[in-house]
Amino acid sequence: MTANSRDLHLSILDQTMLRQYVRNLLIFPFPDPSHTEAATNALRTGFSATLHQFPFLAGTIKQSDSPSTRLSLQYPEHIPPELVSRIFNSDFDLAANLIFHYDTLREGGMPPSRLPSDVFCPKVLRSHPGLDDPCAEGITSFAKGYPIPVIAAQANFIPGGLILSVYTHHSVVDGTGIARLYQVWSGHIRSHNCDEETPDSQHPSSMSPTPTQNNYTDPSLARRTIDTFATPPSFAECPEVRIPGTSASVPALRSTPYNLSAKVIVFTESKISSLSATLSAITNKRISAFIVLAAMLWSHITRARGPLLAEHDIQKTTLGIAIDHRKNLGPAITHSYLGNCATGLTTSLPLSTILSPLTITAESLAPVAVNISQSLSSVDLDWLKARISYFSRTPNSSALSLDLDIRNGPDLFITSWMHMGADYEWGIPGTMESGDGKSRRGGVPTAIRKPHWASEGSIIVLPRQKIGSHDFEVSVCLEEAEMGKVVESLRREMWVERIIDA
Template sequence: MDSPTQHMSLGPLDHMLPRHYARFVIYLSLKPGVSYKIAFNELQRGLSKTFTQLPWLNGKVFWQSRTRPDWRPGQLEVQYKLPKADDGMPWQLKYKELDTDLSFEELKELGFPADTFEDEELLWAPFAPDLENGADVFIAQASFIPGACILCASVFHSVADGMADVSIFKIWADHCQDMPVTGTAGEEDTPKHLSRSKEEKALLSTSQRISERSDRVQQSIKDARNKSVMKMLVKIKGEEKAMRQILSATQPELKSRVFYISSANFTSLKRACAQGNGLVSGNDAISALLWRALIKARLEADKKIYDTKVDMSESQLEMTIDGRPYLEFPPTYLGNVVLLCRAKLSSETLTSPDTNVATVAQTLREATSGINSVTALDAYSLARSLKTYRRFDERSTPVAGARMLITSLLAMPASSMGFGDKGIFGNGGKAEGIRPLMGALNKYFRICFVMPPTAYGGIEVVFNLSDAELDCLLKDKEFENYALHVN
């Protein structure tokens, strides 16, 4: 007998994220002589156990029916069914042998370029699915080349953020090792059905108590435009017109690039940014370096070649912040808790020879200092009070213009994720390299990823820019002092 369909409404924080897949590629080496099918079957077995533990991963995201409680326009929900003993292996994980002469060792030698393969070669699902027909919560593909499995996986972004993705992938990896799997509270978990509702209900209760103090909520609404805490789902006055101009401009073709910052250079960068007794974090320092260098390259290339006619007098940087510590969610909470910090500087000031990276880092520190448990909860309360979750456009950092987004994965425990040995995977089943899948992003967004720390020390950064911008960037002596061009 077929089990009834379960409905899991997505909350205010889940609607903050763009409705597409945030896709990552994990390079797993294979031991000599291991057949591709054996490796694939092992991944399928672990994923099947993961779906049993987290059944909503085996569901689809739909627009919610207006007949559901607390419905509002743009509301999303996950529809899924509880697992049964006779369920087959997860169909969401596809098998593919890539038609390429490249071996794993050659890819590793090249530094795992982010654009070696087209998106469609590594993942079977579209970047932005049709929600009318339902978007699979989880998608994955195991692609094989001599010596390696290139594992590409994603959770629909409206369901989980980057930290949640890593937790879900770790659960999958632990199941492949037949290890006890930790749940959302950190302890060993055995129930068949884990939901995300416990933390959400606690946050909702706190938010409702705040809402009863209407003066505070009204002040939050009044000040929302000036807060660098969370990206609101409201149309900001003047923003739509500015975005329409940018999106209609001639846009250069972007390509993905990888740079490496050694441990010694990262230490040197943080030391330089701490000049003048300024208290800055490692994220502030690396974000300041990237913002200044990439906008300098963009302005120079636009002036010499593209002449997009877009106003670039002001540069805007958006940085994603994990809100779990501020909203008292556990680190392994499997939902969206992304706060967005927004900083602005005139392009002239940002790129001036008289401005140093320490000054820019201090600007970012001032922008992020407004994020605390009170302001984060205020922002959540405001998001919950919205009458609609519909938006006019999600591209706040389009290709043209002087805006960019930095997503830092420095705090993500990717090094603790291993799919095990069992005579199948090399390196204990741990990733030899991790890359974002950039093809679709290159067409729509200006984005930069600060990747998790590497096993050999240092940090990799992946971002998109044009060939002309790369030429300008490689002539930037300040950037060259810290970052090495990999590919």
């Protein structure tokens, strides 16, 4: 960065977050290539306007040279068009490659197994000198000393379709922030299409707020506000946190190496909604669709592991859950805040609770669902303050993790991308018609996927449209034989609509 740059304060939660890119692929039909130039211009113009609204997104992150390992973020005071073009570009390498034909991908359920990182990683991040992985996968150590972009995006044109790759660093933006980012970006595109007054990308000063302008708000203020919630040291226990160097609490389930299997499991909307209502009636608690999915998968996976768990005399299983604290922070955090407001919690059950029932029914799922519900309900502002305080006095807090044994162990971790913008109408020229000539609502994505990646024990509820009746898609990665048992039991009990290779 030049002398005309600013620093964004990264909050305690930002500093503690996993240092990796959140990698999204937004997939649209694009049957008529004659719209290519218009689509590219709309995406770039909308992206430029978004960067000017949130200028820190145009910045770079690096790690401090001091032993603290704190991250710092610098962003330009003004955002010239050449910077926009560097972090957003269009790619036509696949435009004639029938292996990636949109119709073939759609018929296969948009399988992540056919969306590899080495193909869809934005070019600005490929083999970046500051990254450990050539395709921006996994944790960023920052050991190489080069600053890396906060965000990178690329429009990949494929036969009959458009795949928008968006890689956003989790140290700066969380899942809810990404949803807000998509909302803003898509809104600017719609404004551009309607010839409404939009910022002039050729004259960046018209979009760059300065401290003298009335509408300028320092983007560091909200992040500093989060830091004020660090209460004076009370040394409250944070039992869900594992400090670096702590060994696994249970023996490994199986000898290594072994194969992993990743699937997108598609649950029928009507059955999940019905089970949610049934469990709510049985337990006299509100059991959401998310809790149903978490309880269902926790139960099925644990039962598939039953013999191995018994062989190693393991008596309990633990589920880690990512939670968003915006509702607890209240008016301190506005709707436009993109930064990290998420942490994780853990909840455990004795194996007998899951394994004792002969079959999985609403009655056998009820105690599992209640356990998850009560754990989520126990989180309030005081709970969060204790964690922020603990993180603030922990050197290298990014090395902290949840107290889980996920890899080759009995535990699982679940996060939800369910509300990550699947309903937003992008209005990208050429995406508002399907291949059969039928119009589509506002050019919403057909699907949002993560590039192919195997992370054992991880569960992601994928983005889902709220308008209309849409099934629930959940990405799961397990040991290969274990996955086979889970898929077999889910199919036998007719919970699933489809299984997609991930």
